[in-house]
Amino acid sequence: MKMLLMETKLHLREWPFMIFTIALPVGLLVALGLGIPGMTERGESGERFVDTQMPSMMTVLALMTLACSVVPGVLTTYREQGVLRRLSTTPVHPGKLLATQLVINLAVGTLSTILLIVTGALVFGSSAPRQWAGFVLVFLLGTATLLAMGLVIAAVSPNGKVAPGIGSAVMFPLLFLAGLWVPRDVMPDALRTVSDYSVVGPFAQALKDTWAGHAPQTAHLVVVAVGLVIFSGLAVRLFRWE
Amino acid sequence: MKVIEVRNLRKQYPNHLAVADVSFEVAEGEIFGILGPNGAGKTTTVECVAGLRKRDGGTVRVAGLDPQLNRGELRQVLGMQLQSAALPEKIKVWEAMDLYASFYPDPADWQELLDRVGLTGKRDTAFKKLSGGQRQRLSVALALVGRPRVAVLDELTTGLDPQARRDTWELVEQVRESGVTIVLVTHFMEEAERLCDRLALIDGGSVVATDTPAGLVAQVGADQRLRFRPSAPVDDAVLLAVPEVREVTRSGEQIVVSGTGNLAPAVTLALAQHQIVPGDLRIEQATLDDAFLALTGRKLS
Numbered sequence: 001m002k003m004l005l006m007e008t009k010l011h012l013r014e015w016p017f018m019i020f021t022i023a024l025p026v027g028l029l030v031a032l033g034l035g036i037p038g039m040t041e042r043g044e045s046g047e048r049f050v051d052t053q054m055p056s057m058m059t060v061l062a063l064m065t066l067a068c069s070v071v072p073g074v075l076t077t078y079r080e081q082g083v084l085r086r087l088s089t090t091p092v093h094p095g096k097l098l099a100t101q102l103v104i105n106l107a108v109g110t111l112s113t114i115l116l117i118v119t120g121a122l123v124f125g126s127s128a129p130r131q132w133a134g135f136v137l138v139f140l141l142g143t144a145t146l147l148a149m150g151l152v153i154a155a156v157s158p159n160g161k162v163a164p165g166i167g168s169a170v171m172f173p174l175l176f177l178a179g180l181w182v183p184r185d186v187m188p189d190a191l192r193t194v195s196d197y198s199v200v201g202p203f204a205q206a207l208k209d210t211w212a213g214h215a216p217q218t219a220h221l222v223v224v225a226v227g228l229v230i231f232s233g234l235a236v237r238l239f240r241w242e
Numbered sequence: 243m244k245v246i247e248v249r250n251l252r253k254q255y256p257n258h259l260a261v262a263d264v265s266f267e268v269a270e271g272e273i274f275g276i277l278g279p280n281g282a283g284k285t286t287t288v289e290c291v292a293g294l295r296k297r298d299g300g301t302v303r304v305a306g307l308d309p310q311l312n313r314g315e316l317r318q319v320l321g322m323q324l325q326s327a328a329l330p331e332k333i334k335v336w337e338a339m340d341l342y343a344s345f346y347p348d349p350a351d352w353q354e355l356l357d358r359v360g361l362t363g364k365r366d367t368a369f370k371k372l373s374g375g376q377r378q379r380l381s382v383a384l385a386l387v388g389r390p391r392v393a394v395l396d397e398l399t400t401g402l403d404p405q406a407r408r409d410t411w412e413l414v415e416q417v418r419e420s421g422v423t424i425v426l427v428t429h430f431m432e433e434a435e436r437l438c439d440r441l442a443l444i445d446g447g448s449v450v451a452t453d454t455p456a457g458l459v460a461q462v463g464a465d466q467r468l469r470f471r472p473s474a475p476v477d478d479a480v481l482l483a484v485p486e487v488r489e490v491t492r493s494g495e496q497i498v499v500s501g502t503g504n505l506a507p508a509v510t511l512a513l514a515q516h517q518i519v520p521g522d523l524r525i526e527q528a529t530l531d532d533a534f535l536a537l538t539g540r541k542l543s
Contacts, residue, residue, distance in 0.1 A: 002344040006337060013332045078330065086328030089292060090345045090388070091317040 003092070007100045011108075021065050022112045025058035026119050033124055040124065047212065050124045053183055055116045056207035059139070060178050060200060062112040063146050066105045068167035071150030074101060076160040085242045094241050102147050109143050130213030134206075138216050138224075142203035145224050148231035149199075155238035178204040196220075199227035243270045245305055245392055245423050246291060252299030253286050260286040262447035264300075268392075273414065273424045275434040275441030275455075277530065279540070283447040284427045285325065288394050291425070292322050305391055318346065321390035323381045325397045331370035335361055335380060338369065339387060346388035359383045359413060375406030382413060386422065393417065396427045411437055431530040443530075445538045459528050462536035466527055468499040468509055470520035476513065484512045496522075 011018060033039045033050040040048050047053075075098070078084050084094040120126035129135035153170060157163035177198040179187070184195055184205060195201035202220035209216050246268035253261040261283040268274040276284045289295040291302055293309030293316050302309050305319045329338055339356060343349035356362050359379040364372065372380065378398055385393050395414065399407040414437055418424055428434055434441050435455045443450040443458065451458055465488065476497070478490045486508045487501040499509055506525050513520055535541055 002341055006333070006341050009337070010330055010332055081330070082324055082326050082328035083330055085294070086324055086384075088294060089317065089320075089322040089324070090342065091314060092345045 003096060004100050004103060007097070008104055011104055017070070018108065021062060021070060021108065022115060024065070025062040025112060026115050028061070029054055029058050029116060029119060030123055048124070048126075050120065051126045052208050052211040053179075055120050055126065056204055056211050057178065057180050058116050059113050059207055060142075060204045061175065061180065062116075063109050063143055064171050064175060064178075064200070066109055067146035067150035068153060068171035069164060070108075071101065071105055071147060072154040072157055072163040072167050073160065075151070075154035076157050076163040079154075079240065079242060080160050082242070088241060098151070098239075102151075105147055105150075106143055110139075113139065129207075129211045131210040131215060134216050135210035138203070138206040138210055138221070141221065141224050141228065142207070145199060145203070145228040145231060148228055148235055151235035151239060152231050155235060155240065174198060174200045177201045197223060199224055244268065245270045246274075246425065247303045248287070248291060248300070249302075250300035251287060251290055251297055251302060253283075253290055253295065254298045259447055261290070261297075264442075264444065264447070264449050266442045266449060266452055268423060268425060270391075270423055271418070271421060272439040273418050273426055273437050275438030276425065276427045276444060277429065277431070277434045277438075277441050277534075278444035279429055282444045284429075284444055285396055287444070288322075288396060288425060288427055292316075292320055292394055294322075318388065319391045320394065321385035321388055321392070322394045323378075323385040323396060323398065325400070328381070329369045331368065333369050334366055335369070335372070336365040338380065338384065342384050342387050348389060350387050350389050352383070352387055355383045355386060358416065360409075373406070375402050375409060378402065378406075378410055379413060382410075382417070386417065390422065392423045392425065394425045394427070398426065398428070399430065399433060407433075431534070435530055443534055443537060445534075445540065450534075450537045455530060458530060458533045462528075462533045465500040465502060466505045466525065468501075468506055468520075468523070468525055469496055470523040471495050472497060472513065473519040473521060474517070476516065476518050480512060480516060481509065484508050 029050070033054060039050050039054065042048055078097070084097065087094040087097060117128050121128065149170070153166055154163065157166050176182070177195040178200040179195065184192055184201065187195060196219075202223045206216040206220040206224070244267045246266075248267070249265045251261055251264040253259075264283065264287050266274070276287060278284050286295065290297045291304060291309060293313050296310060304316055307316045307319070309316050333341075335356070339352035343352045353362070356365060359382055361376060361379055361383065364376060369377070369380075382393075382395065382398070385395070398414070399410050402410065411433065414424060414426065426434070426437060438455060440452065440454050441458070442452045451461060453461060481487050481490045481497070481499055484501075486503045486505045487499055489500045491498045499505070510520060510523075531541065
């Protein structure tokens, strides 16, 4: 408990980074929503871009930033400085520090998502996720999967200098497949098929579906869950304490 | 009473044999030194003792515990200070102490510990803003916060300036007075000579010799040297007649006498008998460096 408190304090001391992680998606939602006319036009289904597509993409962006940049950054630094090794000389297993990190990042991701929902409601009058139970399920499953992926990135990064590079190399292609630049609805079939298996793609789609009030598709949940199994398995196998 | 027993310890890394055959015993309450050049296997040895690495052969017991089988209990009785920085940059001194104290069921009073290592004035300073000496003192305090019976201090003073090094040595002596057994890993001959009750010389993954610092020096029978300027001319024969003297050399007006045992009193006595006063008398004792050189054929540093 004390460790959680301590690590939270340490994270807060890196506040510019935290603000960036939380504020960038919210800022983009507002700026793009107000700046690009198409964002607030109603399509055939009566949905506006700012209602479901934008906020679900921004949620994915926030979580991907945490998973690809914050988690590997903190953990490789801790490993390099010997923080994890030092801990392993005490009765406390360094795994506890890992768990603490994941809890904090889950909390930051949740906070960021709540801010997106509130901002969407206040600025655009968008509705909160309509299938909220499904949304929470998808959010937790997807966040766990992405954070596990963050652990794998931390595990394979030889040092703190390389970690951000590897993180970006993973993050941008995946964000593309998730539909950040080209929405999945208008992707060519071949690309969408790739996206369907990219873990982040089905996660984004499931967020969007539940946001709009539909049940998440089983196939999407399965792909994300398989991702969770693979990434956590890899993280356990590859993670080095020193 | 033996608090640490290591017998025929062996540790093989993929590419080299780090520890070939290391055995030693540490008695309760002593400062035991592990001295050797870089890469001799010192750190690997104490890492096996502390249960941070799995040994490939031999037995290790710390307070009767096997570091591999009783990791949890071992961590209650053994505190360890590591070679390099090991805290997040922005953690404050008091926060680190408070956090580490929370890891143990019956921790020491960390405020008092901070006082003992002289860091009370720095309690609100972030780790990265501490000087090298302050970091090491904090590191010692953290190693002691769980009230260990044994504290392992690895290269405690490497990278410190001479003043900080002396302060740290005093701290180590204080810690021993509080009843904690200390294993000190070092490649500084001076440090080992000053602090250790007994020490093991390690080279190439094996123990070369184990003894008190003075015993090691005596073991190799290393020479002492006496330099002086005689007040009147003196014949070599006068000096060579002294049993302790082995060799006499001259450089200018200076005479250098080498030998063993109670060399200085014996030589000055012989000179006095001839009404000669040795001016600018200097005694050069053999050191652990000499002992190491004699035992391994290599220089320590």
